[in-house]
Amino acid sequence: MRRKKRVVVLNSITGNWAEQAVVPARQVIPLPASLPVEQAATFFINPVTAYVMIRRVLKVPAGGWLLQTAAGSQLGRMVIRLGRRLGFRTINIVRRDEQVEELAELGGDHVLAFRAEEQPSEELAKVVREITGGGAGCVIDAVGGPLGSAVVDCLGQSGRMLCYGTLDERPLEFSPRVLMSQDASVEGFWLGPWLASQGLLAKLKLIKTVTGLVSDGVLDSEIGETFPLDRVVEAVAASQVTGRSGKVLLGIGE
Secondary structure (H helix, E strand, O other): OOOOOOEEEOOOOOOOOOOOOOOOHHHEEEOOOOOOHHHHHOOOOOHHHHHHHHHHHOOOOOOOEEEEOOOOOHHHHHHHHHHHHHOOEEEEEEOOOHHHHHHHHHOOOEEEEOOOOOOOHHHHHHHHHHHHOOOEEEEEEOOOHHHHHHHHOOEEEEEEEEEOOOOOOOOOOOOHHHHHHHOOEEEEOOHHHHHHOOOHHHHHHHHHHHHHHHHOOOOOOOEEEEEEHHHHHHHHHHHOOOOOOOEEEEEOOO
8 A cells, every 4th residue: 555645736737636647746845744734735835935035045144134024924023033043133014013022022123113104205215225325135015016115225236126026016116227226127026937947856856955944943934824725705704804914714625
């Protein structure tokens, strides 16, 4: 009898809403049995994305500055903890004042409440340049729109900005001179295509590394309420509540 192995299926075309599916082997990645099922369910949503952006793409150096928007999100909190582990410093942008103290206690080096609709982008850029002594070397942005546009102005010399989300679906607006004068760049990041470019051994090494960081509490996901499948409408509503605590999960099967 063949042993069953727990895997994650990277099935971006049709999704995984099926009792059974046949997929190419390259889209299946084994996960260790030691990983709790709740953490396995969220593994490729935030933990791997955070680690790959920080360590494999931007390669944020120890002592360097990373600025991030949506810092109060699950991924944002992981980045703060990753900074404490690896020795880089974080500037964390949030919208709500009550998150400032919370993220500072978590380990964020600087936490700034900034509302792009109400405050001039020059104000944010001035503060960031004062903190960093010239601008942020690395930026990750999950928002876009006016806030994403504002943090472009915060890039330092040869700075790199990764756009990995569109919480605000409005486009970025900035002058090309911002990039030209700083020799900076703005890039898009999506985990699926990045993983597709990696070989099997590289993927297995990545899974081992991230699993260790999840087990150590650096990249673990905070889990909120779990709903059975027949309460999927309630689950969707809960997932859309502003300021909710933890990931909302669906419990499918036993």
